[in-house]
Amino acid sequence: MTTIGEGAFFGCQLKEVYVSWDTPVETRGIMYDYSTLYVPIGTTALYRATYPWSQFREIKEYDPSAAIKNVKMDAPQGDKIYYNLNGQRVNTPTNGIYIIGGKKIYVK
Numbered sequence: 001m002t003t004i005g006e007g008a009f010f011g012c013q014l015k016e017v018y019v020s021w022d023t024p025v026e027t028r029g030i031m032y033d034y035s036t037l038y039v040p041i042g043t044t045a046l047y048r049a050t051y052p053w054s055q056f057r058e059i060k061e062y063d064p065s066a067a068i069k070n071v072k073m074d075a076p077q078g079d080k081i082y083y084n085l086n087g088q089r090v091n092t093p094t095n096g097i098y099i100i101g102g103k104k105i106y107v108k
Contacts, residue, residue, distance in 0.1 A: 003027065017056070020064040024050040038062045082107075 004027035018038040019025075024047055037056035039047045041063055047053040082090040083099040090098060093107045 018062070022046075024053045027052060032056045036060060040064050 003025055006028040008027075014035045016036050016038065020040060022040055022043055032052065032055040035056055036058045037047065037053060038060050039062070041061045044059050044061055047056075047059055053059075080100050082093045084090050085097060085099070087099075095107060097104055097106055099105075
């Protein structure tokens with residue numbers, strides 16, 4: 001991504017904005033007044049020196065590589081999870097077409 005278009009967050013009252021870019025991208029239309037910007041470790045000075053990112057109320061650092069943690073799966077691997085064609089989980093499938101592991105199957 002190289003830009004965030006004007007109006008991309010129109011009407012949103014963002015409280016926290018996380019970016020993983022080492023270099024700020026061009027943007028317009030983010031509500032900065034009440035938002036905290038989270039930037040990669042070591043990039044705070046760059047974001048503070050770059051408009052409009054410098055307009056955030058507060059800028060804090062975080063480690064983007066550690067951002068995705070504690071992912072929980074719905075079921076242990078190997079268990080069959082059935083979904084109907086609307087994408088809804090089905091606990092007890094009856095006759096019909098279902099999706100298991102991304103493949104369509106027919107249950108008799």
